[in-house]
Amino acid sequence: MRVVSKAFRTWSKKVQRRLLYATFENGSMRFIVRKRPATRTFVAFSDGSQVMGWLMVFPTPFGKCANVFVNERFRGRGVADRLFEAALRREQRLFAFGWDPHSRGLFRRVKKRHPGRLVIRDWQKFKARYGPLQDYCL
Numbered sequence: 353m354r355v356v357s358k359a360f361r362t363w364s365k366k367v368q369r370r371l372l373y374a375t376f377e378n379g380s381m382r383f384i385v386r387k388r389p390a391t392r393t394f395v396a397f398s399d400g401s402q403v404m405g406w407l408m409v410f411p412t413p414f415g416k417c418a419n420v421f422v423n424e425r426f427r428g429r430g431v432a433d434r435l436f437e438a439a440l441r442r443e444q445r446l447f448a449f450g451w452d453p454h455s456r457g458l459f460r461r462v463k464k465r466h467p468g469r470l471v472i473r474d475w476q477k478f479k480a481r482y483g484p485l486q487d488y489c490l
Contacts, residue, residue: 353404353431355396355438360408361389370403371395375421384410384419394438396422396431407435409443415471418446420458436462440469447471449478 360368371393375381385391388410396404405422418439422431439446440462450456450472463470 353396353398353429353434355394355434357392357394357438357442359389360385360391360393363393363395367395367403371406374403374406374423379421381406381408381419381421384408392442394435396426396435398426404429405431405435407432407439409439409446415445415447416443418443418448418470420448420455432458433461436470440466445469445471447473449473449475451475 360371363371371385372382385393385408392409394407394409396406398404403423404426405420407418407420409416409418411417418436420432420435422435436458446469448455448459448470450459456472459470459472463472
């Protein structure tokens with residue numbers, strides 16, 4: 353596996369399509385990179401150049417937010433861990449939303465390896481207080 357980092361807009365159209373396909377159809381990752389094509393992305397490629405997963409980092413008034421997606425067939429292989437390692441080599445501090453037990457477990461592992469560099473926020477509490485995250489990303 354290799355991890356490459358670029359602004360979304362600098363990927364070829366083919367890779368951009370693959371990234372948009374490799375996430376939830378109505379998810380925030382698609383929305384944000386379309387509205388902010390300069391968003392920094394970290395992409396994990398298999399040895400056969402398949403997109404295994406990707407992570408994006410985007411600024412908000414609350415700090416830099418990381419959002420990650422790993423293709424289902426590559427889950428459990430350390431892809432998300434490698435993506436976060438690459439992102440934290442570039443960024444001093446990030447925050448991420450714990451959506452479900454899997455994401456919260458991942459973020460706790462990353463936070464344990466990088467104390468003070470990853471803040472985990474509860475999505476439901478954030479949304480109730482501030483509204484949709486997309487409102488702060490444009």
